[in-house]
Amino acid sequence: MSRESYLTTLLQPSNRQKKG
Numbered sequence: 001m002s003r004e005s006y007l008t009t010l011l012q013p014s015n016r017q018k019k020g
Helices: 003-011 013-019
Strands: none
Touching: none
16 A cells, blocks of 8 residues: 555545454
8 A cells, every 4th residue: 555545545534443
């Protein structure tokens, strides 16, 4: 996973919901 993708994922709330 690229650094940009990682940061973008952290900014997106959807990721948090997936992780629970």
